[in-house]
Amino acid sequence: MMKKVVILGGGFAGIQAAIELKKKKNLDVTLISDRKYLYLYPISIWIPVHIKEFEDLKVQLADIQKKFPFKLNIDKVTEIHATKNKVICENNTFTYDYLIVASGADKIQHKGIENTLSLCGKPELALEIRTKLDELVKKGSGKIAIGFGGNPDDLSAVRGGPAFELMFNIHNYLTTLKIRKNFDLTFFAPMQEPGSRMGKGAFAMIGKMFSNYNIKKHFGKKIKEFVPDGIIFGDDTKLNSDFTMFIAAGKGAEFLKKSDLPLSEAGFIKIDNNCQVPGFNNVYAIGDAAAIEGYDWIAKQGHLAELMGRNAAHNISESEKGGDKRKGYKEHLSILCVMDTGNGAAFVYRGRKNSFIIPMPIVGHWMKKGWGVYSRFTKTGKL
Ligand SMILES: Cc1cc2nc3c(=O)[nH]c(=O)nc-3n(C[C@H](O)[C@H](O)[C@H](O)COP(=O)(O)OP(=O)(O)OC[C@H]3O[C@@H](n4cnc5c(N)ncnc54)[C@H](O)[C@@H]3O)c2cc1C
Numbered sequence: 001m002m003k004k005v006v007i008l009g010g011g012f013a014g015i016q017a018a019i020e021l022k023k024k025k026n027l028d029v030t031l032i033s034d035r036k037y038l039y040l041y042p043i044s045i046w047i048p049v050h051i052k053e054f055e056d057l058k059v060q061l062a063d064i065q066k067k068f069p070f071k072l073n074i075d076k077v078t079e080i081h082a083t084k085n086k087v088i089c090e091n092n093t094f095t096y097d098y099l100i101v102a103s104g105a106d107k108i109q110h111k112g113i114e115n116t117l118s119l120c121g122k123p124e125l126a127l128e129i130r131t132k133l134d135e136l137v138k139k140g141s142g143k144i145a146i147g148f149g150g151n152p153d154d155l156s157a158v159r160g161g162p163a164f165e166l167m168f169n170i171h172n173y174l175t176t177l178k179i180r181k182n183f184d185l186t187f188f189a190p191m192q193e194p195g196s197r198m199g200k201g202a203f204a205m206i207g208k209m210f211s212n213y214n215i216k217k218h219f220g221k222k223i224k225e226f227v228p229d230g231i232i233f234g235d236d237t238k239l240n241s242d243f244t245m246f247i248a249a250g251k252g253a254e255f256l257k258k259s260d261l262p263l264s265e266a267g268f269i270k271i272d273n274n275c276q277v278p279g280f281n282n283v284y285a286i287g288d289a290a291a292i293e294g295y296d297w298i299a300k301q302g303h304l305a306e307l308m309g310r311n312a313a314h315n316i317s318e319s320e321k322g323g324d325k326r327k328g329y330k331e332h333l334s335i336l337c338v339m340d341t342g343n344g345a346a347f348v349y350r351g352r353k354n355s356f357i358i359p360m361p362i363v364g365h366w367m368k369k370g371w372g373v374y375s376r377f378t379k380t381g382k383l
Pocket residue numbers: 008009010011012013014032033034035037041042043044045075076077078102103104105119120121159161162253255286287288289300301302303304305336337338
């Protein structure tokens with residue numbers, strides 16, 4: 001009888017694992033996701049500025065399933081009992097021979113966070129950000145604050161790239177509408193040098209862009225609380241804003257507390273280099289759900305999530321064949337980002353040996369658009 005692999009999560013990590021496992025043809029693969037579609041997060045920066053529609057970012061899991069026929073269950077996982085090879089969901093209970101946890105991360109809940117919107121939360125929030133921006137555009141003026149936070153328990157759980165991209169896109173959008181001069185744009189972050197994980201060159205370039213675009217910087221102050229009309233910092237000073245977009249750092253998903261898997265300080269699932277969970281030779285954790293280790297600049301990213309998905313599929317397949325070849329993630333750690341500005345982009349790379357940034361006016365924007373199409377076509381097997 002075919003061995004049964006259960007994958008939790010239909011994001012970049014889970015989908016990649018499902019696709020690779022189905023290519024191997026000798027395993028029974030079930031994917032459980034609480035969402036019916038894969039959401040192309042990296043291009044969600046364009047929803048608020050009307051470059052893309054919400055529907056453009058959805059890749060229906062059923063369309064991926066047509067080409068790579070895994071079993072699909074739309075359900076919410078609530079508990080994992082790895083010692084019993086069992087996963088409990090709201091509507092069903094599943095058993096497995098192998099488990100791959102790819103359910104992403106939760107966000108740190110700052111005081112007053114309900115007064116902000118995040119591009120990195122539920123996909124629908126991108127539409128709410130658009131509505132807020134539309135209201136300010138209609139009014140003709142306003143103060144917009146955009147920022148991101150860190151998690152001291154796991155520095156890799158930070159997500160600053162989309163905050164920079166959204167800020168540059170909003171600047172470009174307001175400029176195109178010829179109302180930029182009526183808007184006060186401020187970028188805020190509790191760290192002294194936000195963006196420096198991408199490398200010194202990237203940090204310097206972002207600084208230059210802030211000056212050129214007249215975007216104010218508010219760095220190095222701890223966030224105390226978000227209020228309806230701004231942000232209060234640790235020293236009780238206030239940054240006024242009509243609209244605040246804030247990307248809180250990630251933390252382990254709440255439901256993992258109802259599991260017997262080993263968790264890091266920040267609540268992510270502990271893994272070894274092969275994405276295998278210590279103590280369980282049939283359980284893997286990949287993507288944002290896993291506690292990654294390596295360099296002090298690493299960050300949880302989509303390309304790493306896909307690599308981990310491929311590796312987990314390969315390692316399970318090898319284990320089934322009785323082989324001893326395993327693929328690790330650590331030697332591939334890098335930061336890769338096409339940082340979009342709405343009318344151009346910069347290619348940012350940081351690896352073990354070097355880091356660089358290549359400005360790509362105009363063409364970079366189209367490259368990122370091309371990535372969206374490429375991603376959809378590869379996932380649905382059309383490329
Ligand atoms: C706005 C934005 C821009 C980004 N830009 C880039 C970029 O340019 N380059 C890059 O490399 N990375 C980028 N990233 C990061 C990248 O998107 C993430 O690293 C990637 O999505 C992680 O994939 P994942 O599959 O691990 O998690 P997720 O994409 O979060 O997927 C998790 C999946 O699990 C499901 N799920 C969660 N909980 C449950 C549950 N209890 N039961 C059932 N299903 C569940 C979710 O519905 C989802 O389908 C960006 C992220 C954001 C938010």
